[in-house]
Amino acid sequence: MKRDSRLSSVLHALLHMAEQKELMTSEQLAICMCTNPVVVRRTMGLLRDAGLVTSARGPSGGWMIAADLEKVTLRDLHEALGEPAIFAIGNRNESPGCLVEQAVNAALDGAFADAEALLLDRFAKVTLAKLSADFNRRHAAHRARS
Amino acid sequence: MKRDSRLSSVLHALLHMAEQKELMTSEQLAICMCTNPVVVRRTMGLLRDAGLVTSARGPSGGWMIAADLEKVTLRDLHEALGEPAIFAIGNRNESPGCLVEQAVNAALDGAFADAEALLLDRFAKVTLAKLSADFNRRHAAHRARS
DNA sequence: CTAAATCGTAATAAACGAAGTTACATGAAG
DNA sequence: CTTCATGTAACTTCGTTTATTACGATTTAG
Numbered sequence: 485m486k487r488d489s490r491l492s493s494v495l496h497a498l499l500h501m502a503e504q505k506e507l508m509t510s511e512q513l514a515i516c517m518c519t520n521p522v523v524v525r526r527t528m529g530l531l532r533d534a535g536l537v538t539s540a541r542g543p544s545g546g547w548m549i550a551a552d553l554e555k556v557t558l559r560d561l562h563e564a565l566g567e568p569a570i571f572a573i574g575n576r577n578e579s580p581g582c583l584v585e586q587a588v589n590a591a592l593d594g595a596f597a598d599a600e601a602l603l604l605d606r607f608a609k610v611t612l613a614k615l616s617a618d619f620n621r622r623h624a625a626h627r628a629r630s
Numbered sequence: 631m632k633r634d635s636r637l638s639s640v641l642h643a644l645l646h647m648a649e650q651k652e653l654m655t656s657e658q659l660a661i662c663m664c665t666n667p668v669v670v671r672r673t674m675g676l677l678r679d680a681g682l683v684t685s686a687r688g689p690s691g692g693w694m695i696a697a698d699l700e701k702v703t704l705r706d707l708h709e710a711l712g713e714p715a716i717f718a719i720g721n722r723n724e725s726p727g728c729l730v731e732q733a734v735n736a737a738l739d740g741a742f743a744d745a746e747a748l749l750l751d752r753f754a755k756v757t758l759a760k761l762s763a764d765f766n767r768r769h770a771a772h773r774a775r776s
Numbered sequence: 777c778t779a780a781a782t783c784g785t786a787a788t789a790a791a792c793g794a795a796g797t798t799a800c801a802t803g804a805a806g
Numbered sequence: 807c808t809t810c811a812t813g814t815a816a817c818t819t820c821g822t823t824t825a826t827t828a829c830g831a832t833t834t835a836g
Contacts, residue, residue: 485634486792486823487720495734496722503730509782518722520825525783542833543781558737572718574633576642576664583772584649587765588641591704595752599745606741619733626729632794632822655811666796671812688804691811782833789826797818804811 485572490527490565491558493517495615497528498537498561502553502616507546527565534564553616558607570600631718636673636711637704639663641761643674644683644707648699648762653692673711680710699762704753716746 497513510521510528517524528547531537538550562568574596575589643659656667656674663670674693677683684696708714720742721735 485632485715485718485794487715488631488718488823489720489722491719492722492734492738495738496728496730499730499734511782521783522785522826523824525785526824529784539783540833541781541783541831544834545782545832547783558741569631569633569718572631572634572715573637574635576635576638582642583768584642584645584765587761587768588638588645590764591756591761592638592641595704595749595756598752599749602748603741603745606744610737610741615733615737618736619730622729622733634794657811667812668797668814669795671814672795675813685812686804687802687810687812688806689810690805691803693812778836780833780835782831784831785829787826787828789824791824792822793820794822795818795820797816799816800814802811802813805809806807 487572488568490568491561493519494527494531494561494565495558495612497524498549498612499616499619501537501547501549502612503619507540507544507548509546513547530566531561531564534560536560536564553613554611556612558610559604562604562607570603571596633718634714636714637707639665640673640677640707640711641704641758643670644695644758645762645765647683647693647695648758649765653686653690653694655692659693676712677707677710680706682706682710699759700757702758704756705750708750708753716749717742 497508497517500513500516501508510524513524513528514521525539528537528539532539536549536551536556537547539545539547575592576585577589580586643654643663646659646662647654656670659670659674660667671685674683674685678685682695682697682702683693685691685693721738722731723735
């Protein structure tokens, strides 16, 4: 099953943007996200709609973070992306009248709901600022080694 | 995103098999799983490899549950199906050398691992016997209403 | 005002995986 | 031996996601 890696991708982009604190074009972001400019605009456009970044057109245009790094969490990003489905496994739900199916669905749905709640809770606890700090820690360690 | 509903499907099939305690052919199971016989053999074959069901060829052949309903859990079924990916969201993991990516992955991986552990734990607590009992409860309630 | 750079977005193509289908081989029952 | 059912390989179909193309809209520089 193919995974949706947009959350991972926009995090990558946002941290890069946080580092250099300047406008970055879709083209530049496309390179660091291993994709192409149109896909970047499509994805970053969702973040813009959520007020997390701003975009500017024309020469010297590009993308910039518009929110407080301390306040933006992974959950905010997940929501900005349209809350894509979390699970790759799910119910069949093709015969809702079947009592067997109802019993099966009841058992599975409860477990999935709990796991989803846990995941979203974890997401809500990670801010961009924490990730940025983590990156800087790694960066310092990396420089110290070399 | 398209979901893998095989776990749901085989549960449906197994509960039907548990009800009638007789051999069921791939054709019969295909009908109650809303699919076709070849897909049933493919999927049930995985359960057979795990020792959960047996198959018999020839006239009067078919599929039968081979394990104790009290002992088989959803987790066993999940494993028998090859432990398919649980999450539809994941890391990009295309530039493992990038320190930004490492920071992002570390944050996401921890959250996913915990949610997965919770889900599998819940799966391990649901036996086929419990599901069957739940079905019978619903069945009784349904008959009482009509 | 014009030219160049950049985003915005629709339309289309390509890629991929899952499921469905066909075909035929294998084995068991009577 | 004939029939019925599974076993499995090969192929096709389908749906979704991502990539690409194309062009419009907007902004800056000179």
